[in-house]
Amino acid sequence: MKVLLVTGGAGFIGSNFIRYFLRRNKSFILINLDKLTYAGNLENLKEVENSPRYHFVKGDICNHELVSYIFKKYKPDYVINFAAESHVDRSLEDPSTFTQSNVLGTLTLLENARNAWNRSDRNVCRFLQISTDEVYGSLENNTDYFMENSQILPSSPYSASKAAADLMARAYHVTHGLPVIIIRCCNNYGPYQNTEKFIPKCITCLLQDRKVPVYGNGSNIREWIHVLDHSIAVIKALFYGKPGEIYNIGSGEEISNIDMVKRIVRILGKPEDLIQFTQDRPGHDRRYALNCYKARSNLNWSCRYTLDDGLKETIQWYRSNLNWWKTE
């Protein structure tokens, strides 16, 4: 049995990933290390909690002794670091928590992998750092795309902390030969996403006939990917990615925030006057868009969901799971 250590597995992407991964990879034991911040919810993992191949450890990735104990006890062959403070708005008010978890937490994991994996382990072991398109900063036109070697120019304390973690991960590869792979994905949507995030906020406000807040005039453009398409990319990068490489993961489905809200309004059959424009967020990036040729050709990965299908399915999930988000 191979052992996979996942961090932040009780959050949105991590929990979708774990359920998907355990269903399809029967020869793996999976350890989920999660601090259970406000964003972590073990309800997301009910489906796997009794599996003999799943172990949950409550704890902080910044806790060197705990991480070292996990490496000694479980001897992971693979690490996927999803754990992070992930909400940009919160990072404006509380940047130090973001720096702590996203930068120092990643460093703690890298350092423990370095201590645990010897030279021959490094041919088979992998450390996958889950990054974001936000590290590239903002595109000021509608025609350019970020490549993996585009400049890193983060705009928010969140994206700056993720960029710092990427650079630390890269440094561990270059300096210590640690088999690190970085993937940078666009905005995710799907079931089990915290209602503080844009799409679930729109859906759950509208389901309750409440006003939906939209920053500025809603013209900011985002690229949206279904969380399962991201999860498949994570698996492909883990097994087929090349250490030291970065892979952009995007869907090509770009849409402005206002058009996204209007689409959800239409699907739910609600009136457009529930949309309420609010003061823009400082440093709000105008557009993100990724060139994903490398992942498509080198990892043989592509998206299965269209935005239309994924959105309808996600809306249906929030409609059917009131208990999950109303108690959040």
Ligand SMILES: NC(=O)c1ccc[n+]([C@@H]2O[C@H](COP(=O)([O-])OP(=O)(O)OC[C@H]3O[C@@H](n4cnc5c(N)ncnc54)[C@H](O)[C@@H]3O)[C@@H](O)[C@H]2O)c1
């Ligand atoms: N959501 C997106 O659209 C998106 C897009 C690209 C990349 N990402 C990246 O994907 C990863 C997961 O994002 P998400 O949306 O699932 O986030 P999330 O906020 O839903 O979940 C984060 C999880 O990490 C845990 N966590 C936070 N700090 C921790 C710590 N110090 N130690 C242990 N656990 C800790 C939380 O308890 C939670 O379970 C993050 O690294 C994020 O930067 C997210």
